[in-house]
Amino acid sequence: MKRILLVIVLAAAALSGLAPTASAAPPGGGWEPAPSAPADYPAGARCAFAIHLEPVVDKVYGKVLKTRPDGSAALQAYAGPLVERFTNVENGKSTLADASGFALVEYHTDGVQIWHVTGPVLVGFQPNRDNHAPGVFILDGVYTLKIAPAYRTVLSGHWAERDLCAAVS
Structure with a gap:
């Protein structure tokens, strides 16, 4: 039920304007x-070869919806x-x-993030x-990720994926 509710919340956010569109001016x-920073990974860390990520279009915005005490x-x-150059x-x-997706991220006190x-x-x-x-993949669809300090898990959802390592090998 919680997952169904989150999908409804995501859809409602997109329809209500909570999520700025790709062409939107900076939202108030x-x-x-x-912003995303450039990143480098050595061979074997993600792909069999060393990779570099560089944002070429970066107009991502974040909005805190709930805070802790x-x-x-x-x-x-x-x-x-x-858009990243890989x-x-x-x-x-x-x-x-x-x-250019939309994400609601839950930050847990133990360092776990649920996307x-x-x-x-x-x-x-x-x-x-x-x-x-x-x-390194582009996951496109509706899904939930658990990002912990020691691992990442795709928990549920439906998505298509593009393997970026394969695209440049």
């Missing part, structure tokens, strides 16, 4: 820029256009990855630690 009402975020929404450092091949996602998001999985094949 508590939305703050949430100490003021830290307990629930936050993220939305907006994000590069195989060893052969120079690259591809663009659209990760309720609609649309495409870029997710990296590590060998021998996660419940998904290792690599």
